[in-house]
Structure formats: C-alpha cells, structure tokens
Amino acid sequence: MQISHAIVRPPPENFSQGITSSGLGKPDYNLALKQHQEYCEALKNSGVNLTVLKQDPEFPDSCFVEDTAVVNERCAVITRPGDKRRRGEEIKIKQVLSSYRKLESIQKPGTVDGGDVLRIHNTYFIGLSQRTNQEGAQQLKEKLMKYSYGSEFIPVRDMLHLKSGVNYLDRDVVVIRKELSSLRFFTSFRKITVSPQEAYAANCIFVNGTVLMPSNFPETLRKIKSQGFEVIELQMSEFEKMDGGVSCLSIRF
Numbered sequence: 001m002q003i004s005h006a007i008v009r010p011p012p013e014n015f016s017q018g019i020t021s022s023g024l025g026k027p028d029y030n031l032a033l034k035q036h037q038e039y040c041e042a043l044k045n046s047g048v049n050l051t052v053l054k055q056d057p058e059f060p061d062s063c064f065v066e067d068t069a070v071v072n073e074r075c076a077v078i079t080r081p082g083d084k085r086r087r088g089e090e091i092k093i094k095q096v097l098s099s100y101r102k103l104e105s106i107q108k109p110g111t112v113d114g115g116d117v118l119r120i121h122n123t124y125f126i127g128l129s130q131r132t133n134q135e136g137a138q139q140l141k142e143k144l145m146k147y148s149y150g151s152e153f154i155p156v157r158d159m160l161h162l163k164s165g166v167n168y169l170d171r172d173v174v175v176i177r178k179e180l181s182s183l184r185f186f187t188s189f190r191k192i193t194v195s196p197q198e199a200y201a202a203n204c205i206f207v208n209g210t211v212l213m214p215s216n217f218p219e220t221l222r223k224i225k226s227q228g229f230e231v232i233e234l235q236m237s238e239f240e241k242m243d244g245g246v247s248c249l250s251i252r253f
Contacts, residue, residue: 082131127162203245
C-alpha cells in the first residue's frame, strides 16, 4: 500500500514521566527530539507528507500517536487507549483525521491500542493484550467488516503490543519474533525471524519501498537486506526506554 501521509507529534518536555516498564533508565529529552526529527526526515525522504502536531505535555506518551487510530483507505477508527492515563490523546487525532476519512470510534468498555493492530492485505490481525481487550477487539472487527476488511484475534503475551513482535513488510514477508513464528496466522508468509537478543528490531515499518528499522541490530539488518529490501536505520534509544518503537511514532495512510 502506497503511503502518502503520516501524522506525527514530537515528545513533550515531560516525556520521561510517561508509562514504561523497560527498566532502561530515563530518556534524554534533547536526544529524543533529535531522534524524532530524524524519524520525520526518513518519512519525508520516503515520499510521505507529514502533519506535525504540537507537543502535548498533558500526555507524556503522546508522541506514540499510532495507538490512537487505525486508518485505511476507507475509514479511520479512533481508538480508546488501554491505559486510562492516555485517554484523551485521541481527541486531537480525531480532529485531524476528520479531514481525511469517515470516522468510527471504539466505545467503552472496549479498549484498543493501535500498536495491537497489524494489517496484512485486507486482513487485520488484532492483538488481545493488556491494552486491547476482547470487547474493543470485537468492536474493531465489526467496524472494519463494514468496509470489507477481515479480522483475526491473536493473544499477546510477554510483550506490550502485537506489533512489538511482528510486522509486515511487503511481498508476503513478515519480520517476527521467534516466539510468534509458529502461530498458524503466519504460516503462509515468508518469515524474517528475529532472535531474542534483537527482539526490539521486530518493530519496523515498510514505507513506499523502504524499511525503517532501529539501528544497532546487525543480524536482523542483514536478514532484511538479504530479502532485497532497502533499509534506513534509525536511532531509537530514547523511545525504547519508554516502551516505544518505530511504528509507534506515526499514523501512516
């Protein structure tokens, strides 16, 4: 799918007060801003037009915009974040997306984080995690069905979001953590299996012919390049400290 647009939001000054279980220490704010700018430049260099929202100190995690919406060619589903501290981030996103798509919304008691929603062709794989509950997943499935998209539910364990462990590139290739690679959902795909030592590298994105992935994961980089993909490596250290990955920093459509 050609990506023409992305919504991004730089981290606010209180970014370090966000939600994390990484145990990797406090992020360096100035370095986080630099890394975010480099991320934006990589998207632009891949032919994507950016909508850059203002920083929002009311929500320290608000740079992770992916969790607030699921967008395709036919609609945009505004989510209801699974952690109540993040509820409200989606309001501005809804305003922006209203100019581009017909809107749907997840209603309580349902919860959905966009990081749990992986699209491959016209099927959405929805992770059932600590952030996305059964009610939210069912609502999302029904809303997507109205627009002729199918859905499958996948239990998520030992990782924050489904896309922490598996992402689709192109040409039926998935980048996938070893613990997910045997699931029946992915048997028909060519797999780039990520070792436990490089688990963070499973969160990468394919944008108009180029893979954007975190830097310093040489084994995964080699495997992706061996499949014929062009790659841009991005410094993501400060976002990793806050449980965020490459996909988390934009809503792409």
